[in-house]
Amino acid sequence: MRTALVAAALLLVSGCGATVAQDTTSGEGPVTVTNCGQQVTYDRVPSKVVTNDTGITELMFALGLKDRMAGYVVNGLKTVDVQTSPWKADFESGKHLSDKISKEVVQGVNADLVFAGWNYGFSESTGFTPEALKQLGIPSYLLTEACRNGVGKQRGIMPALDALYTDLRNLGKIFRVEAKAEELVKSYQQQIENAGKLMAGKPRPKVFLYDSGQDQPFTSGKNAAPQDIIARAGGDNVFGDLNDSWTTVNWEAVVQRNPDVVLIVDYADGEANTPQEKQKFLEGFAPLQNSPAVKNKRFYSLPYAALVEGPRNPASIEAFAKYLSQA
CATH class of the missing domain: 3.40.50.1980 (Nitrogenase molybdenum iron protein domain)
Known part of the structure; x- marks a missing residue:
């Protein structure tokens, strides 16, 4: 999915070490994105997001969205991740909610969006699923790398970097930071192109x-x-x-x-x-x-x-x- 840059006035918003180019003309109305093959509509810009796992949390940080988060869930085995993270300051100033995600954790902070994925927090065996959250009135967004591909519980519906770009652009649309998302995608594509020359x-x-x-x-x-x-x-x-x-x-x-x-x-x-x-x-x-x-x-x-x-x-x-x- 490719989101065109919006020709609009941009407001620079500073937040926790990141500068976000926020579209001031986007408004607060509903937006619809394709997530794991499904059209999903979000009625408003989430402001109490709970993320599960380090990579997912860093996607929010990279887009400058820490202030839109109620907190994150990262288990104690991931200390290396936090210590080596380019967004270490955001982890430290943000709220670590728990080592394990659950309905009680997200309800306890009045979450208005849960960003997780299959085997990245969502699991039928624990009863913590997008459908269970929907019944509680809590929307979810699934990490594209973790989308199930229709063969049992196998995951993956597109190449991994396409999944990354898809999530950045979807999140950019949901949170009205499309210009920032596109900026990240283009910089990552250039970095990857340059790296590929090393083994040519x-x-x-x-x-x-x-x-x-x-x-x-x-x-x-x-x-x-x-x-x-x-x-x-x-x-x-x-x-x-x-x-x-x-x-x-x-x-x-x-x-x-x-x-x-x-x-x-x-x-x-x-x-x-x-x-x-x-x-x-x-x-x-x-x-x-x-x-x-x-x-x-x-x-x-x-x-x-x-x-x-x-x-x-x-x-x-x-x-x-x-x-x-x-x-």
Whole structure:
């Protein structure tokens, strides 16, 4: 979805380290956007938004919308995200509501919008779903990376960067900051284009995204952010053929695909809490001993929030491209 720039007078609004170009002619009436394939109408500009997870929260911060938030939900395993965030000051000055999102949390702050996603807060098993919120009179917006694609609970309906741009433009329309959203999209596209030049003409390494899991690895299929991060940086995701976003595979498949590089997600997963511990596990895992990644110690890590859909994705592409180009 591409939102045209509005030819209107712009009011510069300062907020928490961000300057937002706000369309003064947009008004406060209803707006309709396409979210996960559905036409959704928002009757007014939300002013008490609750976000779930770091990447989702950073989308709001990047658009300069912290003052439109009642607070955010981020669990205690994501401390690396907050400490490394370009919006650390917004996290610190904003309201951390809970480690886990629930109906009670959002009702407690009179939320007028919940921004989350399937497996990013929304889950039938917990009863916290967009439909349950609708029954409470609370609208929701779903992260596009987490949209279900019609095959069971598999997620992903478009390439990951398209999902990022779609959400920025949708949020720009909902919150009447379309010019700011378009500014971000264009700057990200330029940053990604420049990063792609670093590996131009060089062999493309096979990359295994390792999130967590020792019995079975949790990784990224073609619909999650690492797919585009890896590809635009100059590599090939070894599980880029899986029609899903974040998903579990088996070690036999990892060994068979013989990765040249391992990209590690930096967050505490309950088994190996640091990238160093995850690397140590992989180096000691006998079936992977002959893989080029292990033999050549080709490991690189990025924070969780840099690898889920969010405004850190372009910088992640640039950083990973620099790493790959040094080989």
